[in-house]
Amino acid sequence: MAKDMPQGVGTGAASVAPARPRASGWARILGWAGQRARLIAPLVTLLGLVVFFSLTTDSFFTTRNLWNGILSQYAVVAVAAAGTTFVLLCAEIDLSIAAVSLLIGVLSAYFWVTPVAGIDFGTWGVLIGLIAAALIGYMNGYFAAYIRIPSFMMTLAMSTIALGLAVWVTQGKPIFKVPDLLRTLGGTGSKIGPVPVPVIVAAVVLLVADIVLSYTKFGRYVYMTGGNCEAAEMSGVNTRQVVALCLMISGLTAGMAGMLNVGKLNGANPQPSNELLIFTIASVVLGGTSLFGGEGGIKNTLIGVLIFGCLRNGLNQVEGISIYIKQAVEGFFLVGALLLNVVALRLERIRTQAE
Amino acid sequence: MIGPRDRREPLTSKEVDVTVRKLTRRGFAGGFAGLTALAAAAGLGLRGVSPSQAAANALGILPEDLPAKKFRAAFSEIGFACSWCVRGADTAKFFGDLLGVEVTVYDGQLSADKQRQDIEDIAGKEWDFVAIHPLAINQYVDPVQEMISKGIPVIDMDTKLADDLDSLGIVTFLEPDNIYMGETMAKALFDAIGGEGEVIHTQGALTHTGAQGRAQGFQNVLASYPGIQVVDEQPADWDINKTASIWQDLLSRFPNVKGGYFHNDDMALAAYSIIEGAGKAEQIKVVGIDGMQPAAEAVRDGKLVGSVINPTGRIHGGAMWAGYLSVSQSDKHQGGIPKFIRTDGGPITKENAEGFIWLGDNLLI
Structure with missing residues (x-):
């Protein structure tokens, strides 16, 4: 069930359609693609961007740029987006991603350089950071699911708390010593063969997330909760627990992203930036995961992150775009990509209804 | 979030009562204890010496x-x-x-x-x-x-x-000379790369008067260095993450870039980390502005060419x-x-960095 859900609800309708005359090869391919429009549409967008930037620039489709400019650079976003996918799939939202990421990054560096209560935590600070991230995420989930503070407001408040704690812990000053472990996992120069280590970390996180969502009971519950919460509850799913755990996962991945970022920048600066939040949610949605829950998945998120990465990186490779208009151009491209998604899904819906 | 959860029936007063009692027993206590522990753990390290x-x-x-x-x-x-x-x-x-x-x-x-x-x-x-x-x-x-x-x-x-x-x-307006700071660091950078080659100018927020002054200083000096080619001037808005992102992109597009001019030290150090990761620390010279302690230390250690005291x-x-x-x-x-x-405020060089670090440690400059 869950395995089929990311591809949209058209599958079930197609399976019960009455027998029809045998379609031609192209029609069958189009029919197959139509059933998977939620995945195919962003994939087409991604291929379109790759082709466009490869043809218009010399530096986009190069080994260095693909590994370091796109895959390594957006590994941090991919890790955060893996957790965000869980949250969006159950029709909630997490606005604390960037601030939690900042706090956990800062904490891991802080524990690395500063003994706390006479204890030198060293690399164990990374583990403490991960526990803190999961704890913060679970608090978001607990208050959203059990107390029923809307997740929008709860995570907004948590964002303020996390940002404030990050500034308090560091007293506003950057820390320029980070655990060697994070430098290895997040550093841009850290590689195994030609593959940057951050890419491997992101791949592992995405793979685990995909397995959980696609092949476990919990994953099915996530789709059921987001797809129709009342029906899920009547089926015996503890939807509150599902929501709380999804927000916990989001907190955990945000914390992991923060740590990778600290490794990448070789420093922890308590400087607020909502870029990670915007990139992450935009990537998940661009990939085809619904903001209203129940539809999408990690494969979509992977494609969404790549779309976003190619778009931003590609625009920086194109010559002649004024710095004053570049941001607007990026926005127009985003609208175009979203339009393609919407049109593809609408065509899929029309086709399903026709069948 | 908008979604099926919002369509649920509201809790009855009995349910609310039960929920509150349950929360009082474990939820709130546990939740806030967690956050308090986090805050306390962080606070323990701040040993009260400002x-x-x-x-x-x-x-x-x-x-x-x-x-x-x-x-x-x-x-x-x-x-x-x-x-x-x-x-x-x-x-x-x-x-x-x-x-x-x-x-x-x-x-x-x-x-x-x-x-x-x-x-x-x-x-x-x-x-x-x-x-x-x-x-x-x-x-x-x-x-x-x-x-x-x-x-x-x-x-x-x-x-x-x-x-x-x-x-x-x-009573008065105390203002640093942003144009001077920009000119000083632009000259230091251009001289460090032998007066020729590709340079990336990473700006602060375009609407910020300090960033405008620092950009003006850069342009003033650039006019005297015909061998310098400025290949990119997009703003990173003082944001270190945006700076890192821009530099990762631009290192693909301009593999031969020789210099980076930044409107502040935080951005310079963030980009330096990317440059170092790309194995180009020897090829690309970097300058910052503000003369913050980490930048002064980076100048002393030969990572940055220079910074200037704000x-x-x-x-x-x-x-x-x-x-x-x-x-x-x-x-x-x-x-x-x-x-x-x-x-x-003067320029920080490898030779005088230690003195500025001392002055900065004691909040004297």
Whole structure:
């Protein structure tokens, strides 16, 4: 069930359609693609961007740029987006991603350089950071699911708390010593063969997330909760627990992203930036995961992150775009990509209804 | 979030009661205990020695020797998430301790709206003097006028409070020379790369007057170096993550780039990490601006070519002195405090970095 859900609800309708005359090869391919429009549409967008930037620039489709400019650079976003996918799939939202990421990054560096209560935590600070991230995420989930503070407001408040704690812990000053472990996992120069280590970390996180969502009971519950919460509850799913755990996962991945970022920048600066939040949610949605829950998945998120990465990186490779208009151009491209998604899904819906 | 959860039936009063009792037993306690533990764990490490105290100790000034607090001053800062601003606040408190001024610092949280609220709060209280580091020009004029009309001296730090400062009636405006800072570092960079090659100019926020001055300084010097080719000038808005992202992209597009000019040190150090990761630390020379301690150390260690002091000791310390001399009427200068004071600061090089680090550690520059 869950395995089929990311591809949209058209599958079930197609399976019960009455027998029809045998379609031609192209029609069958189009029919197959139509059933998977939620995945195919962003994939087409991604291929379109790759082709466009490869043809218009010399530096986009190069080994260095693909590994370091796109895959390594957006590994941090991919890790955060893996957790965000869980949250969006159950029709909630997490606005604390960037601030939690900042706090956990800062904490891991802080524990690395500063003994706390006479204890030198060293690399164990990374583990403490991960526990803190999961704890913060679970608090978001607990208050959203059990107390029923809307997740929008709860995570907004948590964002303020996390940002404030990050500034308090560091007293506003950057820390320029980070655990060697994070430098290895997040550093841009850290590689195994030609593959940057951050890419491997992101791949592992995405793979685990995909397995959980696609092949476990919990994953099915996530789709059921987001797809129709009342029906899920009547089926015996503890939807509150599902929501709380999804927000916990989001907190955990945000914390992991923060740590990778600290490794990448070789420093922890308590400087607020909502870029990670915007990139992450935009990537998940661009990939085809619904903001209203129940539809999408990690494969979509992977494609969404790549779309976003190619778009931003590609625009920086194109010559002649004024710095004053570049941001607007990026926005127009985003609208175009979203339009393609919407049109593809609408065509899929029309086709399903026709069948 | 909008979705099926919102369509649920509301809880009955009994359910609410049960829920609250359950929460009281475990949820709230557990939840808040977690956050409190997190905060406490973080706080345990902050062992109560602020830089101003550390600096006072370093100068051999014991707390009991400090004068009693005779005056009260408010300092409105742009935001504590900016390390330069934190350093400014520390400097103000340090000089306040020495001069017997009790300093209350307001954190604008990098928001003009928040800083406006801060300044309105300040205007509603009594102070001997007020110093403001404004995030936005012309947006705080009303509460500032209210303070001035009550006879409270107001000092403007670093960036302009209003286009027309003369008619606003402030005590003085202490401003660093952003154009000079830009020129100094541009020249240091161009000389370090032999006066030719590709250079990336990573700007702060385009609307920021400091960034505009630093860009102007860069352009002024560029005119004298025909061999320098500026290949990109997009702004990173003071954001280190955006800086890292831009540089990762541009290193693909411009593999032969030889220099990076940044409008502040935080951005320079973030980009240096990317450059180092790409194995191009030898090829690409980097300069920053502000002369913050980590940048001064990076210059000393040969990572950055240079940085230039944007002196909080002169700006925030100067504001403290101006306020103190104004209210204590002990100014030795005839004719009162000038309406404009240009704050000085020199370039940091590998040779002089250690001295600037010492001055900075003791909040003296």
